[in-house]
Amino acid sequence: MRRLFRHQAPSSGPALAALLPLVDIMTILLVAILRTWSSQPPLPTVEEGFALPVSRSEGEPTLSLAIDVGMEGIYVDGFRAGSSAYWTQAEGLLIPEVLDALHMASPRRVRVRAHADAPWTLVGKVLTTAQEAGVEDVELVAVSQASL
């Protein structure tokens, strides 16, 4: 029998209780994604399985000329400029192909993206070559620890 003097409120309890955890999860996800948000373009894949080292540093990389040091090759601005295996073993401190490419581009600043497992002997030669080419600022690119 319908009650005369009582208004039935819309039953919002169970439906609302089901939605609230969803809102919580969405909010946490959104905050986590925004914290790791980056305006940088995606890393071009010069080699299969190219992985950058991880760093606690907070600086944003510049968009300067990139030298990639992979496990198979060395690339200046995306173009192959030498073999990693050869230059790891070679005696010389300078890599002529990289030096030529840097002389042509004559950048003041470069960013070196080296594979996490690349031997320091090789990365050191790339840095020495950049120094020889007159590059003033060199930065090493890494993946931030804040990444997801």
Next chain:
Amino acid sequence: MRRLFPPAPEPHDIRPTVLSVVALMLLLLPLTLFSTSLDKRTSLPIGLTGGGGERIASDGPVERLRVVRQDEGFVVKAAVRTTDIRAAAGEVELRQVIAEDLTALQRVLWRFKRMDPARTELTLVPAPRSTTAEVVRWMDATRRGPDGELYPRVVLEASP
């Protein structure tokens, strides 16, 4: 005239609000995921030295500071001035400390930092067999320790 049994005030229905938030999230999340690179990149500015050449970064008590990676760990080589710092350059006492791991290295560096707080630079000499990931980890450790900032300007000896 006032009613004897006034109807109870209707409770505010918040379901539309919650649903609109959910709908907004459902739109925002995929958009953010599509437009975001999840591997946030960072950069470590490095100074370079050709090997052997020491750079004097400050006029303070610590004239030179080098961290050399060797088989037994990290060897911290410091040249500490023994006389008045403005009197003469080169009158230094050479100190060498071995740190087995990064925690010990940070403790040693902190001692030198307290000795010369104005100094911000050190030279890091990786071993030829070191990998880039290791060098980056050491750079992070020498730039900031658990007690505070150490040496933010790391000069890498590129050609050992």
